[in-house]
Each structure stands twice: as C-alpha cells, then as structure tokens.
Amino acid sequence: MSRRAVPPPSASEPIVAESDRFRHDLIRALGHEPRAPVLLAVSGGPDSMAMLTLAAAAMPGGIAVASVDHRLRPEAAAEAAMVADHCAAIGVPHATLAPHAAITGASIQAAARTARYGLLAGHARAIGAEALATAHHVDDQAETCLMRAARGSGLSGLAGVRPRAVIDDVVVVRPVLEWRRAELRAIVRRLEIPFVDDPANHDPAHDRTRFRRLLDANEWLGPPQLARAAAALGDADGDVRAIVDWLWGERASVNGVGVRVRVAGLPRELTRRLARRAIGHVIAAADLSAPKWSEAANVEALLDALAAGKRATQAGVVAAATGEEWRFRPAPARRTG
Structure with missing residues (x-):
C-alpha cells in the first residue's frame, strides 16, 4: 500500500490557532462580538505589526488601521508609510495621522501620548469604529507596574494598563495584554512581516527603557507575575471605584x-x-x-x-x-x- 506525501503547511496555517486566541481575547476585552470595525493603532513596531497580522486573520474586513506621526523624528514618516504599504498589500484601510501643532512640554513622552490618543480617538469616531485597539502586552504591563511603584503610585496607578478603558469618549481595548513580547515578535519574524524598531525603545534617557533593561537582566522579577499582580490590583481598583460611585450617590449633594x-x-x-x-x-x-x-x-x-x-x-x-x-x-x- 503506497503512502501519499503530505504537503508542508503553508505560511498562513501557523497563524490559525494564534488568530483564534486573538479573537477570543479581543471579544473578552470588548465584552461582546465586534459589531463595527475595530481601529488598530499600528506604529510599525513588531508588537503592533503582530497585532495587525492577528487581527487581519481573525477579522477579515472588520478592521482599519491608523498610524501616528508625532513629527518628533524624521524617520517617523517613512515608518508610517511602511505600515500604509503593508496595509494596502493585505487590503486593510489605513490612515496616517499627525498633530496640527508641534508637541512640546516638560515631558515630551506624556505630551506625545496625549496627542496620539486624541488623534486616534478622533479618527475612530470619524470612521464609526466600535473601539480602538492598542498592542500593549505582558512586558509593557510589567514595566508600567515597576515604574509606577518606583514613583510611589497608589492603587489606580499600580493597576497599570487596563484591558478596556475609555479615552476621549472612545472605547480602548488591549487584546494582546496577556501575550509576551517574544510571542508577538516571533509571529512577525516567522511570517516575514515588515516592522521597524523605534530607537527610542533603546534610549536610556527614558524611564521605560531603564525598567525594561532591569527586567531583562533579572529574570527572577517575572513579567507575567508582575502583570498578574497589576491585573489583581486593577480588579481591586474597579471594586473601590464602584463603592465610590455608590457613596457619591448616597453622600454627595451638588448645588x-x-x-x-x-x-x-x-x-x-x-x-x-x-x-x-x-x-x-x-x-x-x-x-x-x-x-x-x-x-x-x-x-x-x-x-x-x-x-x-x-x-x-x-x-x-x-x-x-x-x-x-x-x-x-x-x-x-x-x-x-
């Protein structure tokens, strides 16, 4: 009896299980099946390009993409163009957003974040998106938790990044918040998806870079454990917020x-x-x-x-x-x- 040779798997097959996992995580963060397009914030880095790859496989025709050029680095325009070219190749709508005024202030990173979310939220409303998705992951969460602990943050700060939030009246979800940075990078490398590494991620002048190096050099700190602690604190913070809402109704008088x-x-x-x-x-x-x-x-x-x-x-x-x-x-x- 002869045996028929089984052809090797195609490049798209390894993404099936991962895209199913992504869809499950997105629905859990959103609270229901998406009823309108989800806008993805994609910078061109490996994390957001992996999220785009997963979302495109999990929700064909159900996503749009936006990239923000803060106009703080000359390379940013080319990075946004790379994302736009990739989106055109896979049939996903893309927009490049830029602030009308120069970003300034004592903390450029904080000012850039405010401007970025303002632009993304505005575009989400303009296209009728149900939510905005960002590519925050386990390692981001661990870095945030450590940074805020070092600053003496309270319960809300230590809770870190939430799976679901509302920013500028737009629902923001983090569907890869339980994924590791290495998992996401492996996806784009395996499928040969283009990406760029932002040099700011390696600049020791930024607090996040220093905490990232601390975590990389000390495996015993355990990013997944720190992320779980942040999630538990987030649950506790949510309970306290609910109590405060009740107390406000019972004990506050507005005149x-x-x-x-x-x-x-x-x-x-x-x-x-x-x-x-x-x-x-x-x-x-x-x-x-x-x-x-x-x-x-x-x-x-x-x-x-x-x-x-x-x-x-x-x-x-x-x-x-x-x-x-x-x-x-x-x-x-x-x-x-």
Whole structure:
C-alpha cells in the first residue's frame, strides 16, 4: 500500500490557532462580538505589526488601521508609510495621522501620548469604529507596574494598563495584554512581516527603557507575575471605584458649582477619591481652566487640612470642613492692584 506525501503547511496555517486566541481575547476585552470595525493603532513596531497580522486573520474586513506621526523624528514618516504599504498589500484601510501643532512640554513622552490618543480617538469616531485597539502586552504591563511603584503610585496607578478603558469618549481595548513580547515578535519574524524598531525603545534617557533593561537582566522579577499582580490590583481598583460611585450617590449633594460630601466614618482612600471627584466636579461646573488638574493629583495636604477642620485650596477649588461634612466651591478671585 503506497503512502501519499503530505504537503508542508503553508505560511498562513501557523497563524490559525494564534488568530483564534486573538479573537477570543479581543471579544473578552470588548465584552461582546465586534459589531463595527475595530481601529488598530499600528506604529510599525513588531508588537503592533503582530497585532495587525492577528487581527487581519481573525477579522477579515472588520478592521482599519491608523498610524501616528508625532513629527518628533524624521524617520517617523517613512515608518508610517511602511505600515500604509503593508496595509494596502493585505487590503486593510489605513490612515496616517499627525498633530496640527508641534508637541512640546516638560515631558515630551506624556505630551506625545496625549496627542496620539486624541488623534486616534478622533479618527475612530470619524470612521464609526466600535473601539480602538492598542498592542500593549505582558512586558509593557510589567514595566508600567515597576515604574509606577518606583514613583510611589497608589492603587489606580499600580493597576497599570487596563484591558478596556475609555479615552476621549472612545472605547480602548488591549487584546494582546496577556501575550509576551517574544510571542508577538516571533509571529512577525516567522511570517516575514515588515516592522521597524523605534530607537527610542533603546534610549536610556527614558524611564521605560531603564525598567525594561532591569527586567531583562533579572529574570527572577517575572513579567507575567508582575502583570498578574497589576491585573489583581486593577480588579481591586474597579471594586473601590464602584463603592465610590455608590457613596457619591448616597453622600454627595451638588448645588450648582458647589459640592457637599458627608465623610463620617469613611477610610482615607474613600475620602481621597470623593475629594478628587468633588474637585473635578467644581472645576467642570465652574469652567476653571487653571491651575491644571488631574484625577491623579496628590491631595494628601488637602485631606490632612480637612481632617484637622481647616480650609485648603487646590486647583482653584477651596474646600472646608464643617462637622462631618466637607464643602467644595470655586476659590474666590484674587484681588489685584
């Protein structure tokens, strides 16, 4: 009895199991089957090019791609063009986005991130995308967790990158958040997908590069374990947020631009979050533009003052303690002349 030779697998076959895994992870992050196109943020690096490859195999006709040229490096335009050429070759819509004004500031990376998400969210809305997907992975999560721990971040910061978030009113998902960097790079190498290595990823001037080197040099730190810890902290942070939402409904009273919050018997973490929410509400209601305010701002001095029955001002909002109630309102305008 003769035996028929089995032909070797084609280049596309090794991606089947991985694309199925990707689709499962995307649906889990999104919460349901995609009902509209998903916009992929693709820089041209191996991680995002692997995500593009997986998504194209898992969701043919269901994705679009955008690349951001921050105009901070002369090579960025060629990198975006490489992504555009590859997308044209595989039949995926692509757009290159660029900021209208130069990116400046004390932290160029932070300013670039803000600009990037603003551009991507705007394009997602313009094309009717259901969500924006980024290629954050296990190793990114571990680096973020270590960086924020070194900065003394609280629960929300240590939770790191979330599988699902809302940025600029657009749902952002991270479908490869449980994949290793090496897995993603192996996909693009095996399938000979073009990619570029951003030199900024190797520049020791950046905090992330230094923490990446620390992880690479110390295997015992274990990126998967750090990522799991960040995920557990993310779950805990979500529970605390739900408690704060309930407390806000039960204990906060809003009167125009003013807010009153009953804080009796609450632990410091909950009063911290309620104070931040109250400050944010006053700023939005009174349309205060300065000083700059962030939900991650340090409010410890304000909490100490209120706990001692004193007044304190932060971000243009004055807070005062009256018995078991804290009151927040816009700070009076300073007299000049």
